[in-house]
Amino acid sequence: MTIRVAREEDHAEYSVPAGVPVIHRFLGLALDEETFELRAGGRPLKLEPRALDVLLYLVRNRDRVVPKEELLEKVWGVRFVSESALFHAVKKARQAVAEATAEEVIRTVHGRGFRFVAPLEQEGDGELRPVPPAAEPEPAATSGATPGTRRLLVPAVVLAAAAAAVLALVQAGGRFRGEPRTPPPPTRPAAAAGTPLRQLTSGLSTAVKPAFSPDGKVLLYVSYEPESPDRLDVYVMPSQGGTSWRLTERVHASGDLPVFTADSREIVFSRFRTGADGTHLPDLWRVGSMGGPPRLWVEGATGAGFSPDGRLVAYTRVLADRASLVLGPVDAPEKAAEVASPGWVPRFSPDASRLAFTTSDPNGGAGHLLCRSIASGEVRQLTSDPMQMYGLAWLPDGRSLVFSGRARGGRFLLWRVRLEGGPPEPTTLGVGDFSSPSVSRDGSLLAFAHGNDLANLLVADGPGESEGRALTDDEYHRWPRLSPDGRLVVSVLQRADVVDELVTTDVATRKRTRLFTGDVRHPCWVGSRTVAFLAGPTDGPTRVVAVDVSTQADVELTRFDFAAGSLAVAPGGRRIAVARPEAGTSEALVVRDLDARSDDEVGRGQAYHGLRFGPGGAIAWSGPQRSGTPATNGVWLLPAGAASPVRLAPDGYGPLFSLDGSSVLFARADESGGLYRVPVAGGRAERLRGFGRGVSDFDRVGDRLAWVQESGRNQVYVLPLR
Known part of the structure; x- marks a missing residue:
């Protein structure tokens, strides 16, 4: 008996004796198909399953360039997944290999795809050898496949496959035309024909924080009018799309995620007020879901959640030195008692028996997803690694949740986690942020916000140059730092298809020089010729490296055994x-x-x-x-x-x-x-x-000011789950 793995390019097949494990050895590494792991010196390397799938497929097809479309279809099981998901997987595979060797393993063939180029030391414990086509061709890699092959070719679940296609579907199909807003029907790219994903909002303004009404018929979100981008308001629209209506008038609803009350009659949102000493403190406000004047509900509070029967409310109470999660009756929210500290974004399960929440402040700070029994008070932690989180929602079975989270230094993705245990499973990958998931009560629709953000470098000389001049176009930079003479800006350029790059940009000529490639963050000038920075994964030991900006020669200054x-x-x-x-x-x-x-x-x-x-x-x-x-x-x-x-x-x-x-x-x-x-x-x-709006980081030398200007727009999408 043989295991047949079809190659689409020439329809040749390879075989290996049944029951014999296949281990591909190259550059001191061992890629084991049976155990589905990549080892260096007998030690398994940390590598995401999807990245391991990509590496394995490239090794099997090492005699040719594998088109991107083929990788997307074979590894993800669909053709319309965003290319950024593939770029992410290739990046992770390269990073894992780089722990053991500096040799090139995966080569990008621009305009075509990727190819595995490392020499194999041996074909494996079970040697792969060409065999003639069978008289009756069998389906490629089905029941007889090794565990790695089975993982590689099983199609992704509907949620993961469709949500991963978000980036391929980002098409801003028109402009808002006042109040009410009536966006044109979203256009669907040809490559995504048949996908059920729909973009509900579009136009000049950003749209964030979507949430379904309890009956699933109405969707709220937060946005602004183009003429007043600094004033966020609450909008509602039919969950199937159509005209949207603004409920508030420049209330600046910039606090945590808004929600409907259990009876759908009102919407609760939070906004910040400035105290006499300059502090910003949040308050909870209510506004009718059909409009009307907003009214203050709870002072010093944010992020509410209501039980399905409307009897209980949970929210975050902001104290002088901490933020605690409290639970109490809706008709007397001031009597709510503390149930966790810290605690944010409370969400009741469909049967009201559990309360999920995070210890991650949505405005900044990593934490965990937890679940509390309403009856017993028992609390379970559902995540093992800390993330910054931005929104969560129960699935209708009451046994799993979807949440938005990002690891240190990464982007927001949507994850699914089960109450019975197991690691969270990513359902989206790629450029931009996926946030604020909301599931309709009947479980038929998933809504979320997605944005493909930009962060360009700008520079200004003196206070008179208010707008600044751009040094980069349509890129994503972080941590800009001016050289002591103000001639250069060093920053970290982040892109989806390659690893991060530490670069300098000449302020006068815009000429760019690459200094370092890899996991790099927080650059600092040390004199006029040297830049120091943190290098290494964001969840492991960190190196402090210095690089000469003239020669690009680098040296390790020191090392920390934690993630700095x-x-x-x-x-x-x-x-x-x-x-x-x-x-x-x-x-x-x-x-x-x-x-x-x-x-x-x-x-x-x-x-x-x-x-x-x-x-x-x-x-x-x-x-x-x-x-x-x-x-x-x-x-x-x-x-x-x-x-x-x-x-x-x-x-x-x-x-x-x-x-x-x-x-x-x-x-x-x-x-x-x-x-x-x-x-x-x-x-x-x-x-x-x-x-201007969106300045995330800056530096100044003399009269010269450099900063990162964030832009890009979020829009709301809806995905049928049935």
């Missing part, structure tokens, strides 16, 4: 500060002396974003931009030699020191957005200039 979350290098380059993950969502601030080879933990219990050293050894950082715990957000300073930090501003992000170290510059978002300056000795923050 941020990086700052002191003047002179001999002291390094990083953020070390701690339990839950908090971090520790660690300073390493490279000469003494010693570490000093100088802070703990906060989120240390955007670390910066000052001229005298002080360290500045910011908390999440809109943290659920006012005690940790804002701009912070740890003076040199001090035992505890001081907060310079109650909100803001991206701090950096002035040249003389006497003040700290930072940015604010929302209606008070712009660049601010505050003295390190304390005092009132002074606004220096405005910023």
